[in-house]
Amino acid sequence: MQDKGGKIIENYVDVPTSASGFTFIGPSGMGKTTNLKNILDLYPQVIVHPEHNGAYQIVWIKIDCPHAGSLKGLCIDVFKEIDRLIGTNYFKKFGSTRNSEDYMLAQVAQLAHTHHLGMLVIDEMQNLVNAKRRKDDLLNFLVKMDNIIGVPVIRVGTNEAYPILQGNFRNARRGTGEGGVLWDRMKQEDEDEWDEWKFFVEGMWKYQWTAEYTVLTDEIYEALYFETQGIIDLVVKLFKMVQWRAIAEAEDEIITVDLIHEVANEGLYLVKPMLEAIRSGDTEWMLKYKDIAPLSTVEYQNKYASKLQSEDLKETRRLARKQQEQQSPILTTVILKLIQELNVDALLAKQCAEKVFEPKKKQHNVQDLVNEAYALSLQSGGGSFAEINQDNQKKSTKAKLEPKYQENDMRLIVAEAQKLGISAHDALKEAGFIKNPIDDFININ
The missing domain is CATH 3.40.50.300 (P-loop containing nucleotide triphosphate hydrolases)
Structure with missing residues (x-):
């Protein structure tokens, strides 16, 4: 508040200048x-x-x-x-x-x-x-x-x-x-903090993507804590690495205590000196390793991702070899004879040979198979087996569509009338199927 001369009479608003950092x-x-x-x-x-x-x-x-x-x-x-x-x-x-x-x-x-x-x-x-x-x-x-x-x-x-x-x-x-x-790490010796640790791991455990779900046990709680000493970033990354390893290598994809220790020894080696210092409780040693650098898991992930890709490639090759082994040499002989001796197109020869060949049959006569396949190829007129199939389907469809007429069949009457240029109404009326409505009202003697 000011007087006419601009002199402050009273400061009635006290605005604090300090802040709470x-x-x-x-x-x-x-x-x-x-x-x-x-x-x-x-x-x-x-x-x-x-x-x-x-x-x-x-x-x-x-x-x-x-x-x-x-x-x-x-x-x-x-x-x-x-x-x-x-x-x-x-x-x-x-x-x-x-x-x-x-x-x-x-x-x-x-x-x-x-x-x-x-x-x-x-x-x-x-x-x-x-x-x-x-x-x-x-x-x-x-x-x-x-x-x-x-x-x-x-x-x-x-x-x-x-x-x-x-x-x-x-x-x-x-x-x-x-x-x-x-904000310190969670400590095992403190009962309240150990409960916090178990609560955190329990929440993390639902993000488990292995084929076989592993139930949390006290041994797993303790193994995860021993390898990470209650440091959140490390336990999350260890959990991911354990799953990658289980999916890539374990047949049943089950997370075990031994697997946790193996993965930690392999994947957390960069921070191992710092973790040893924390476990020891030695103040001088802990001062030597004051800080834990951020740990990258990309290299570990790529390692086991490549293992999975390698396993997939091996399985693909195994199935290809199995398919080659299962292909009968008799079928191959029939195809070659059709191509080389009878000048049948390669694709058509393969299709016709596979059509007449019966894998479950124990004995086959190669020449009979060649004759049957060649006869089938001639039906196509040099076309593919798909065309043969299509022609046969058309013939079959045509045969099915031809109806069998009975005596005084209305369909036959209409069909014959169309051939003679007579309307269906007149033909059906002439045959007695259509009644004159006037007959119901007028009786002509």
Whole structure:
């Protein structure tokens, strides 16, 4: 409220400037990025407001933390993402390497205000571990985005980023009332988490595509956990690889505990040192293998897909050989004689020979078969067996269509009348089949 001179008398609307951001930490393979993306996809990323001159509101932006922890790199990524979303040219305008960090940071803050940025998500925060200098500057800027500019910042990273973000856990809790989320792997020794593990595996188990359905047992729960240590990404990929192996190699396609261990030993070899470190519980060894790199199963899938294709090819060749073995040499002799000695067309010779040949008959006279097949070929006049069949069918149809007439058959009377040029009505009336209607009313003596 202001007086006539423009002096503020009372501020009756107190708009908070701080926002509730938080930190999300967990080991690789637990689905942090995937779940976060699924949540973000529930919201439109950009909203256009026609009632406000078509103003663009950016609901959220998600970028990865720069590998060197560079503030300039962070700003450039924000410029590029905004340009991608609403078709602006902020990167060209503000992203020059000649611009200072302070200038770029000021522009990011201004753009966040201009486009009413709802949330900024920074993934891969563990990249700050490799930053040689000024990593605190980036963290402080993110806190500033939270507390001063009013844009919530969600920081996402693996356990490797925990020591760096540990201070931010405390700062965030003190400044905004929000803390951090630690999403650890499911642990067997914790009863509640073991129930969660069984619940997760049970939900995954319905996606079983083997010919024989395998029932879940406690031994399978434990085998899957031993080989993946409760890491979601690994157990999902192990489950897929086990099924590929069972379908490609196992005759009954049943999933067994031994098969799970064999496939894990073969398919998870790249992450085996990390899993051994987790099983050991040795802190020093676990620090040596801080992060588990994303595991690709494409090579494993291609390996067993090619095995399946190879098996299909072998089966095709086996059936072809069996068919060749089953073909009688007598039939081949008859066909050759028709072609070579009697000059019958090759296709017609094969069709006629197969027609007269009886596979179940134990003894055959080759010359009799040749004579029968040759006689059949002559009926075609040199045409194919299909034409012979068609001619025979026409003759058969014609024979069936010729009716047998009885005495005073109306059909015969009409047919004879048509030959003489007499109408069917007159012919049937003459034969006494059509009565004169006048006779019912007039009696002539």
